[in-house]
Amino acid sequence: MNRSLVMRAAVIVFVVGLAAYWAYPPETKIKQGLDLQGGMHLVLQVETDDALKSETDKEIDRVLRDLEDAGATTVQAERTGNIAFRLTGVPAASKEKLTEEILGGDEWEWSVSGTTVDVNLKSLEESKLRDLAVRQALETIRNRIDAFGVAEPIVHREGLGGNRIVIQLPGVDDPERVKKLIKNTAFLEFRLAKEGVPSASSREQLVAALGGTVPPDVEIMVQNNRDETTKDIVSQTYWALEKRTVITGRDLKTARPTQGQFNEPNVSFILTREGGRKFAEVTGASIGRNLAIILDQHVISAPTIQDRISDQGVIRGDFTFQEVQDLVTVLRSGALPAGLTYLEERTVGPSLGKDSIEKGLKAGLYGSALVVLTMLVVYTFSGINAILALGLNVVLVFGALAIFDATLTLPGIAGIVLTIGMAVDANVLIFERIREEDRAGRTPKSSIDSGFGKALSSIVDANITTLIAAMFLFFFGTGPIRGFAVTLSVGILASLFTAVFCSRWMFDLIYARRQRVDHISIG
Amino acid sequence: MRFLTETNINFMKYRGFFVWFSLALLAVSGVELIAFKGLNLGIDFAGGTQMTVALRDEVSTDELRRQLADAGLGDAVIQTYGLPEDRTVLIKTPVVAGSEEGSAVVITRALGTALNNGDAFDLNQRGTQAVAELLFEKDPDGLRGGDEAEARLHYEETTAALLDARQPVFRSMDELDAVSGLSDATRNLLKQETVLGAFNVVGAENVGPQIGEELKQKGIWAVALSLIGMLIYIWYRFELRFGVGALVAVFHDFLITLGLFGLINYEFNLPTIAAFLTLVGYSVNDTVVIFDRVRENMRRHRRKPLVDVMNDSLNQTLSRTVLTSGTTLLVVACLFFLGGEVIRGFAFVLLIGIVIGTYSSVYVASPVTLLWEKYFSTEGDQVRKAGKA
Numbered sequence: 069m070n071r072s073l074v075m076r077a078a079v080i081v082f083v084v085g086l087a088a089y090w091a092y093p094p095e096t097k098i099k100q101g102l103d104l105q106g107g108m109h110l111v112l113q114v115e116t117d118d119a120l121k122s123e124t125d126k127e128i129d130r131v132l133r134d135l136e137d138a139g140a141t142t143v144q145a146e147r148t149g150n151i152a153f154r155l156t157g158v159p160a161a162s163k164e165k166l167t168e169e170i171l172g173g174d175e176w177e178w179s180v181s182g183t184t185v186d187v188n189l190k191s192l193e194e195s196k197l198r199d200l201a202v203r204q205a206l207e208t209i210r211n212r213i214d215a216f217g218v219a220e221p222i223v224h225r226e227g228l229g230g231n232r233i234v235i236q237l238p239g240v241d242d243p244e245r246v247k248k249l250i251k252n253t254a255f256l257e258f259r260l261a262k263e264g265v266p267s268a269s270s271r272e273q274l275v276a277a278l279g280g281t282v283p284p285d286v287e288i289m290v291q292n293n294r295d296e297t298t299k300d301i302v303s304q305t306y307w308a309l310e311k312r313t314v315i316t317g318r319d320l321k322t323a324r325p326t327q328g329q330f331n332e333p334n335v336s337f338i339l340t341r342e343g344g345r346k347f348a349e350v351t352g353a354s355i356g357r358n359l360a361i362i363l364d365q366h367v368i369s370a371p372t373i374q375d376r377i378s379d380q381g382v383i384r385g386d387f388t389f390q391e392v393q394d395l396v397t398v399l400r401s402g403a404l405p406a407g408l409t410y411l412e413e414r415t416v417g418p419s420l421g422k423d424s425i426e427k428g429l430k431a432g433l434y435g436s437a438l439v440v441l442t443m444l445v446v447y448t449f450s451g452i453n454a455i456l457a458l459g460l461n462v463v464l465v466f467g468a469l470a471i472f473d474a475t476l477t478l479p480g481i482a483g484i485v486l487t488i489g490m491a492v493d494a495n496v497l498i499f500e501r502i503r504e505e506d507r508a509g510r511t512p513k514s515s516i517d518s519g520f521g522k523a524l525s526s527i528v529d530a531n532i533t534t535l536i537a538a539m540f541l542f543f544f545g546t547g548p549i550r551g552f553a554v555t556l557s558v559g560i561l562a563s564l565f566t567a568v569f570c571s572r573w574m575f576d577l578i579y580a581r582r583q584r585v586d587h588i589s590i591g
Numbered sequence: 592m593r594f595l596t597e598t599n600i601n602f603m604k605y606r607g608f609f610v611w612f613s614l615a616l617l618a619v620s621g622v623e624l625i626a627f628k629g630l631n632l633g634i635d636f637a638g639g640t641q642m643t644v645a646l647r648d649e650v651s652t653d654e655l656r657r658q659l660a661d662a663g664l665g666d667a668v669i670q671t672y673g674l675p676e677d678r679t680v681l682i683k684t685p686v687v688a689g690s691e692e693g694s695a696v697v698i699t700r701a702l703g704t705a706l707n708n709g710d711a712f713d714l715n716q717r718g719t720q721a722v723a724e725l726l727f728e729k730d731p732d733g734l735r736g737g738d739e740a741e742a743r744l745h746y747e748e749t750t751a752a753l754l755d756a757r758q759p760v761f762r763s764m765d766e767l768d769a770v771s772g773l774s775d776a777t778r779n780l781l782k783q784e785t786v787l788g789a790f791n792v793v794g795a796e797n798v799g800p801q802i803g804e805e806l807k808q809k810g811i812w813a814v815a816l817s818l819i820g821m822l823i824y825i826w827y828r829f830e831l832r833f834g835v836g837a838l839v840a841v842f843h844d845f846l847i848t849l850g851l852f853g854l855i856n857y858e859f860n861l862p863t864i865a866a867f868l869t870l871v872g873y874s875v876n877d878t879v880v881i882f883d884r885v886r887e888n889m890r891r892h893r894r895k896p897l898v899d900v901m902n903d904s905l906n907q908t909l910s911r912t913v914l915t916s917g918t919t920l921l922v923v924a925c926l927f928f929l930g931g932e933v934i935r936g937f938a939f940v941l942l943i944g945i946v947i948g949t950y951s952s953v954y955v956a957s958p959v960t961l962l963w964e965k966y967f968s969t970e971g972d973q974v975r976k977a978g979k980a
Contacts, residue, residue: 103933111802216720241754242718243795244696300710389728390721412802413695417793419759420643427931434929435922442918446594479862482926482934486869486941489922493915497880500911503593526883529828530876536820537872541865544813546806552865 076573083565084460087467097470101477103548104425106418107238108246111411112209114231118406119201120150120194127176128153131187134170138162151189158183195229202231204405209233209250211401216249232411243415245394251408253364254398256317260350261358261370262286262308274306285311289360291367294386307367309360314350319343323399325392328384333392335383337399344379352376361385363395428481435485439492447499449589453574454495457566461491464562465555474558477551487559493530494567497523499590512588516575520568527568531560595910602905602953603898603961609954613843620850630853633860634796636810638686638803640694643794644702645759646678647715647787655680655702662701664694672932678760679793681932686800695795706789713788714781715760723750729784731776749777759793810864817868818845821875829882832967836960837878840951844874848944857936866940873919873941874948877912878956884908885957897964901957916949 091097102109128145135143140162147153158166163180171178171187178187189197206225213221218237226232240246261267262283268274274288275281282288291305323337339347351359351373360370361383368385387395439458443451465484469476502519510518535557542553579588624630634641652669659667659682668683684694707713712725726746727735734742752772764782767773773781798806821841825834848870852859884904892900923945927938 240718242720244699245718245721390724393724410797411799413795413797415792415795417643417759417791418754419645419757420793424931424933427929428934431922431925431928431930435925438921438925439918442914442921446914478933479865479937482862482930482937485922485926485930486919489919490873490915492918493876496911496914496918500908500914503596504907507597522887526880529879529883533821533824533875533879534869534872536824537817537868540813540817540820541868544809544816545865546809546861549861549865552862556869 070576073573073577076569077577080460080570080573084463087464089467090470091463091466094466094470098466099469099473099475100421101475101480101548101551102236102238102414102421103416103478104421104476104481105238106241106416106421107236108240108243108416109412109414109547110235110237110247110250111226111413112233112235112250113409113411114202114205114233114405115407115409116198116201116231117150120189120197121147122405123197124151124153124189127187131155131166131170135162135166138165138170140166148186151194153187155185155187156183158185198231199229201405202233204402205408206233208402208404209235212249212397213237213246215397215401216246233408239418240415241417243413245390247410247413249394249397251404251410252394252398253404253407254317254395255364255403256320256399257362258314258316258347259309259312259360259362260314260354261360262310263357265308267291267305267307267358267370269303269305271306274308278308282308287311289362289365289367291360291370305367307358307360307370309362309367314359315339315343315347317399317403319346320399323396325396326382328382332384333387333389334385335387335392335395335399337381337383339379339381341379348376348378424478425481428478428485432481432485432488436488439488443492443495447590450499450502450575453571454492454499454567456574457495457563457571458488458491460570461487461559461562461566464565465559468558468562469555472554474554475551476555477548479548480551480555483552483555484559487556487563490534491559491563491567494523494527494563495571497526497530498567498571502588503590506588506590512579515588516572516579520572520575524568527564531564534560593910595913598906598909600906600909601902603902603957606954606958606961610958613847613951613955616847616850617843619854620847623850623854624846628853628856630849630859631856633858633863634683634798634803635860636803636807638798638800640682640684640698640798641794641796642682642695642698642792643672644680644682645791645793646680647760647762647789649678650706650789652680655682658705659698659701662697662704664698664701667698686803695792695797699792702790703788707786709786712785714785715757715788715791719747719750719754722753723747725784726750726777726780729780731780732774733776749773753781757791760791761787763787806861810861813864814867814871817871818842821871825875825879828879829886832960832963833882833885835963836956836958837875837882839959840878840948840956841871841874843951843955844944844948845871847947848940851943852936852940855939857939860936862934862937863940866937866944870940870944870948873945874951877916877948877952880911881905881908881952881956898961901961905953905957912949912952916945920945 124147128147132143132145140159142157142159143162144156145153146156155166160183163185166185167178167180175190175193176187177190178185202225206223210223213223213235218240220238222234222236224234226234235250237246262278265274265277268277271288278286286308289307289309291307292301293303293305294300295302319339319342321338321340321343323335326334326336328334355373355375357373358370359373361368368383371384436458440455443454445451447454462484465487468474498519501523502515505515505518506512538553538557538560542550542557545553652671655669656667659665659669664684666685670681672679672681682698684698714722723743723746726749727743730742732745734745749772753767753770756766756770761767764787767778767781818841822834822838825837829837845867848867852863857863881904884907885901888895888900888904889897920942923938923941926934927942930938
């Protein structure tokens with residue numbers, strides 16, 4: 069046998085073997101998109117304005133406190149935008165103190181006119197804060213998803229410096245629960261009830277007990293009482309609570325699910341050292357008063373303080389088992405710095421994904437069978453050559469998907485099926501040329517030579533156009549569509565190798581080594 | 592089998608007729624796209640909610656429509672999905688103003704209120720985590736006295752076996768008896784403590800208006816840039832008149848397919864864009880192969896008029912054209928009929944597009960080139976210079 073034939077055989081065996089090795093077994097080696105394996109795809113927007121507002125509010129508090137310490141007690145403050153506030157009634161004596169010391173540093177800029185001072189966050193600081201909020205949200209969401217227990221979750225920020233977070237959760241089949249868990253602000257706080265004002269069953273009753281008006285340092289909050297078995301809300305209790313919080317979720321070191329004496333699910337928590345110190349101080353001084361535990365603006369429970377509590381406690385409420393699990397997850401993961409908005413959600417159940425794979429495979433198998441049949445009828449023995457090339461093509465596509473870690477999606481499967489139809493084009497172009505040369509009375513060897521030679525430019529031309537389209541599809545497409553662009557491009561590149569290189573080798577193997585061949589079996 | 596070999600059809604003789612034929616098709620598409628129905632934009636571009644819901648019992652779409660209208664979702668579109676025995680429906684609602692989360696939650700709740708009674712644990716709708724937690728909590732196999740982690744693992748495996756059998760709804764509790772991997776105690780617990788709800792949401796998509804608008808922009812860019820990409824490629828590869836012919840053919844295929852797609856009222860979504868881009872590539876591809884041959888023949892027969900060279904070339908490439916279009920059509924037809932609902936629209940574009948694209952390679956690209964030659968070509972001897980590449 070000719071040396072070049074052996075060399076080329078080695079190349080083909082090597083390439084195809086490598087592809088097969090990479091791709092086998094496809095169930096584990098090829099990554100499936102969420103549309104095939106089932107799961108959840110979410111795009112969230114972090115409302116970074118929230119974070120700016122709360123940062124500005126904090127700054128207002130600090131500035132007022134510092135001014136008070138400096139003797140300026142009459143200053144009024146008002147937030148005038150996300151990152152701006154106005155101080156009015158600033159005495160002349162405190163102005164220098166305010167601008168030089170209190171607002172000093174590089175974060176804020178201000179303008180003074182009379183007794184009014186307008187304060188603005190510098191734009192560099194603004195973008196830093198926004199960035200920080202997104203990074204914190206990302207971290208918190210990651211913690212929550214890890215705690216929920218999803219295999220191979222993907223949580224990443226979209227683009228550089230964007231305020232969107234993309235989440236992909238394979239296999240998740242309870243989207244509502246996951247969405248709630250992710251978005252849950254779970255803002256936990258402990259506040260004392262107003263001394264001497266018991267809870268009431270209506271707002272009016274409570275306001276009357278307060279003496280007709282709600283004092284500025286008091287806020288009325290509602291507790292929903294639920295039926296023990298059905299968990300429906302059966303009644304509401306109104307509480308007059310101090311606005312000042314004793315501790316918040318940030319003071320928690322850890323939380324875990326526990327069970328009470330009747331096996332009812334509760335959450336127990338341990339405070340940080342600082343939190344414990346504050347808590348002990350307040351509870352020690354307030355024995356006999358009610359301490360309200362507030363989650364997201366709703367009173368969960370408001371037990372009477374029996375004793376000084378230092379660093380641990382239990383939150384009792386009408387929780388279900390699942391609510392306790394989720395609450396613990398959220399409390400442990402830390403608070404979200406800003407609200408989240410769902411921009412896009414796509415959930416595919418496992419049964420739908422399985423169905424898609426089955427249908428895609430079926431379409432692919434029937435399609436291939438029809439193509440194979442056509443090639444055999446039209447090109448007889450040479451058709452087998454084309455069919456082998458087609459088979460190799462599919463192996464190469466899977467190998468490439470596996471090694472590039474590309475994701476196979478439903479449109480991706482359609483792309484492979486389509487490639488099967490289009491990949492024979494290269495073979496057809498070559499075979500038709502060979503037939504023409506054959507008709508023109510050339511010898512088989514020379515027909516094959518010039519058939520391959522002349523068809524090459526058409527093959528390259530024809531495939532480049534499809535590659536151009538696939539390239540733009542890849543750049544502008546998302547998710548499943550990218551999967552299509554990938555399989556289509558890979559399929560076309562693989563078809564160049566199989567149709568031009570592999571088919572040629574097969575022809576040469578059969579016809580070229582014999583000196584006298586008087587007929588090419590090409591239909 | 593050899594077919595269509597050494598044909599000698601005078602394709603160009605009928606070009607006058609087909610030019611009018613194409614213009615008529617273009618006019619139909621234009622009217623459809625601009626003045627008639629336009630495109631039926633799916634939620635990918637229009638925003639909104641789309642849910643696939645598997646039902647336990649047969650419920651008519653009219654009944655469902657009434658239930659949803661009662662819940663304030665009067666504009667919901669409901670259609671059956673897949674085969675009738677799958678008892679699956681597709682529910683679509685437009686973007687709800689002010690509701691960032693779309694209406695999946697609202698639809699689920701409305702269906703729940705209408706079709707289910709009570710808040711008992713719904714074995715048809717609850718997810719893996721919830722079922723595993725229920726089993727762990729109730730502990731029918733009595734494992735929690737020992738190793739907690741092992742007990743958890745045991746119930747997770749039980750849940751996996753159970754939910755694998757849910758395809759995608761249990762129609763009766765008797766189906767549990769056939770599930771292997773469940774202990775009798777677990778089976779009894781499930782039968783007592785859970786109910787089989789009337790439906791299971793097997794797929795849900797919410798696309799906010801903002802994302803919809805972005806996807807639309809991206810889609811337009813992708814199509815526009817790939818058309819420009821083709822233009823540049825053709826410009827580089829061929830001299831002007833061939834380029835004009837090929838380009839007109841591409842736009843012709845694109846517009847007519849788009850018009851027919853709108854007329855048939857299939858939903859235009861992300862996979863449809865992919866199909867259109869593929870079509871653009873395919874259409875150029877088909878034309879390029881023919882023009883390659885024209886160029887080659889012009890070099891060989893320098894004295895022949897262009898129209899004859901074209902006829903020769905079309906005849907010589909005819910068997911290839913038919914065969915390639917044929918095999919591609921075969922697989923696309925398989926995708927259309929067997930590939931499932933999700934890619935039916937995608938396959939439809941290619942089905943129509945390949946037929947139109949093949950036709951246009953013969954009867955649009957070539958006649959346009961000849962027309963250009965007749966009216967705009969100033970140098971008669973351009974034919975001779977055709978072999979530049």
